[in-house]
Amino acid sequence: MWREPTALDGKYAPAFRADMTWVDTHCHLQLDERDPAAMLGRAISVDWVVAPGVDAESSAASVRLAGQFPDKVVATAGLHPHEASRWSEQSAEIVGLADVVSAIGETGLDFYRDLSPRAEQVDSFRAQIELATAKNLPVIVHCRDAFREVHDILETSGEGERAVLHCWTGGRKWTKRFLELGVTFSFAGPVAFETGETIRLGAELVPPDRALVETDTPYLAPPPHRGQPNEPAWVALVGEALAQVWGVPPETAAAATSATAERIFKP
Ligand SMILES: [Zn+2]
Numbered sequence: 113m114w115r116e117p118t119a120l121d122g123k124y125a126p127a128f129r130a131d132m133t134w135v136d137t138h139c140h141l142q143l144d145e146r147d148p149a150a151m152l153g154r155a156i157s158v159d160w161v162v163a164p165g166v167d168a169e170s171s172a173a174s175v176r177l178a179g180q181f182p183d184k185v186v187a188t189a190g191l192h193p194h195e196a197s198r199w200s201e202q203s204a205e206i207v208g209l210a211d212v213v214s215a216i217g218e219t220g221l222d223f224y225r226d227l228s229p230r231a232e233q234v235d236s237f238r239a240q241i242e243l244a245t246a247k248n249l250p251v252i253v254h255c256r257d258a259f260r261e262v263h264d265i266l267e268t269s270g271e272g273e274r275a276v277l278h279c280w281t282g283g284r285k286w287t288k289r290f291l292e293l294g295v296t297f298s299f300a301g302p303v304a305f306e307t308g309e310t311i312r313l314g315a316e317l318v319p320p321d322r323a324l325v326e327t328d329t330p331y332l333a334p335p336p337h338r339g340q341p342n343e344p345a346w347v348a349l350v351g352e353a354l355a356q357v358w359g360v361p362p363e364t365a366a367a368a369t370s371a372t373a374e375r376i377f378k379p
Contacts, residue, residue, distance in 0.1 A: 116306050116335035116357055119350065131361040135373035136161040136347040137298050138218075138252070138278045138326035142173035151329075152184050155344040158186050159370060161328075162377055164218045164252050164278075166192035168205035169226035175212055184188065184272070185375050196228035196236035207243060214377045216244040217252030218278060221265075224257040241269050250296075250376050252276050259286045266293050276376060277375035279328055280314065291322070296376060298324040301334035301342070304353035313356065315357045320368030324376075325351045 139161040141148045152161070163178070163185050165171025171189035178187035189209035191202055196219075210216060219240040223234050228236075237253075244251035253275050254261040259282055266272045272293030279300040282290065287297070297318050302308045315323075325347050327334070333342035334349040348362075355365035 113311065114306055114312070115270045116338075117224050117302060124345070132348075133157050133159045133370065134167050134325060134347045134351050134366050135159050135370045136327050136329070136344040137276070137324040137373050137377070138204075138300065139163055139329040139347075140170070140331075141329065141344075142168070142170055142177050144330045146341070146343075147179060147332055148185075149270075151343050151345075152181060155347075157348050158344050160186060161278075161344050162186045162188060162215065162373075164188045164215070164253075165190050165206075165209075165213075166218060167195050167198065168202045168209075171206055171209050171213070175209060186215070187213045188215040188241055188252060189213045190252065191236055192218055193220050193222040193233045193237065194225065194227040196233040199232065199236040199239060203239065206240075210243055210247045210249070213249070215250045215252055215276070216240050216247070217276075218254050219251065220254035220256075221258035221262050222254060222256045222280075223261070223377050233310050234261070237262075237265060238269070241265070241271050241274070244274050245271055246267075250276055252278050253295075254278055263289055263293070266290075266295065276324065278326060279332065281311050283310040283314045284317060287317050291317065296324060296372065298326045299350060299354050300326050300328045301332040301338075301346075301350055303357065304334045304350060306335075306340075312357045313353060320358070320360075320365065321372055323354065323369055324373055325354060325365075325369050
């Protein structure tokens with residue numbers, strides 16, 4: 113039985129260890145009203161973060177943050193599936209930013225909340241895969257209740273190796289099918305939730321050189337911080353859960369996922 117860490121485990125502030133640093137590959141610092149310098153300052157065991165844009169404005173903000181913290185923040189430009197119906201109005205600005213970012217996205221499909229019509233989500237997703245291909249960049253993909261559709265679009269595009277599936281929640285079946293496409297999987301707080309058994313069964317199948325860790329700040333805080341605004345410092349808690357799933361020491365998971373992040377976002 114999986115046990116979520118609690119405050120009593122002394123994990124409120126993961127201890128700094130020089131031999132164990134992490135990369136938070138999905139951290140919306142620019143969507144958070146808290147001071148990014150303070151949040152990065154608290155994240156003493158975090159080497160650097162990726163700050164995904166979700167629309168033109170937040171993509172421009174991501175680029176500004178990366179300018180302000182060049183060693184700490186990597187910028188992206190993209191339109192979230194929730195906002196996909198704005199693609200025609202926003203695409204020029206996002207395409208314009210594509211030359212100064214390290215990834216396209218976050219894009220993808222969200223058929224759980226359906227905040228944009230599905231056909232428009234598909235169009236926006238396809239257009240952003242094409243943009244990533246044209247610029248030779250990775251593409252950050254949000255996938256909720258749309259495993260089959262995301263799989264088919266990546267397969268048809270032939271660009272699976274470019275895809276980073278953020279906050280991966282697929283079980284064995286979908287993890288296997290996406291592994292065949294050459295994608296990279298990014299794990300977030302839910303891998304450590306008591307209810308995360310399906311995610312852990314999928315994670316067991318993912319080799320460390322195809323795995324990343326993220327917080328999805330300010331959302332999805334890992335245990336024992338569930339319900340609080342998330343922050344990059346807590347990526348270590350996600351990584352420790354993943355290490356437990358793999359049956360390896362946390363420093364092994366930290367080194368492997370950080371090397372994967374370097375390869376993808378800082379080639
Ligand atoms: Zn996100």
